[in-house]
Amino acid sequence: MELLLVEDNSRISEFVLKGLEESGFSVVLADNGVKARDLINSRQWDLILLDIMLPGIDGIELLQYIRYKKIHTPVLVVSALGEPGDKIKALDYGADGYLTKPFLLKELIAHINALTRRANLQYDAASEILECGDLKINIDKHRVERGGVEIKLTIQEFKLLKMLMENKNKVLSRTQLLDSVWGLNYDTNTNVVDVYISYLRHKIDTGSDSMIKTIKGRGYMIESDES
Numbered sequence: 001m002e003l004l005l006v007e008d009n010s011r012i013s014e015f016v017l018k019g020l021e022e023s024g025f026s027v028v029l030a031d032n033g034v035k036a037r038d039l040i041n042s043r044q045w046d047l048i049l050l051d052i053m054l055p056g057i058d059g060i061e062l063l064q065y066i067r068y069k070k071i072h073t074p075v076l077v078v079s080a081l082g083e084p085g086d087k088i089k090a091l092d093y094g095a096d097g098y099l100t101k102p103f104l105l106k107e108l109i110a111h112i113n114a115l116t117r118r119a120n121l122q123y124d125a126a127s128e129i130l131e132c133g134d135l136k137i138n139i140d141k142h143r144v145e146r147g148g149v150e151i152k153l154t155i156q157e158f159k160l161l162k163m164l165m166e167n168k169n170k171v172l173s174r175t176q177l178l179d180s181v182w183g184l185n186y187d188t189n190t191n192v193v194d195v196y197i198s199y200l201r202h203k204i205d206t207g208s209d210s211m212i213k214t215i216k217g218r219g220y221m222i223e224s225d226e227s
Helices: 010-022 033-042 059-068 084-092 105-125 155-166 174-182 192-204
Strands: 002-006 026-030 047-050 075-079 097-100 129-132 135-138 143-146 149-151 212-215 219-222
Touching (some): 075 084, 097 105, 174 192, 174 219
Parallel strands (some): 002 026
Antiparallel strands (some): 129 135
């Protein structure tokens, strides 16, 4: 497995490189944002470990760049910034997981394994096009349209809608959605799922009746007219 580590703190990068290589991973280090951008452009990676506070180009800018270029490599942010707002910002810009420093090596490896496992499962299971009535998602192109009209979604909105459509006519709990879209160990007391469901409804619904149903006490479900 080929990992790109983007970290400017030499003490941390030495610890991570040594630990991951001893655990069987192949890791390349970029100690600034510009070098990381060049390495991201030059080859494919199985996963990117990304610090936020970097010289040259910071981690949030790199996240935006990665997703703008339609590079779907899983990105695990590893940062000393541990406030909920920092995590939400990174996830909104396309991170697949967030680990706060300091951390145990075993914890880092668990996150890496979980993200790569999830990415492989999604790749194997996902069809190129998901449909629910006149709502369509093109997974490869990250394009959403309803009735032939394109709908612009953020990365997190896209992930949430994709999860719902992959489980069409099935109820998904808030915990299931939180884990799949925002990653492991996210604060279970947050209302982020409800907020993003509201965002999606505002963007995809064309009438008074929402495609995304609230199932009281259980969670959410996207309902097909064909069911």
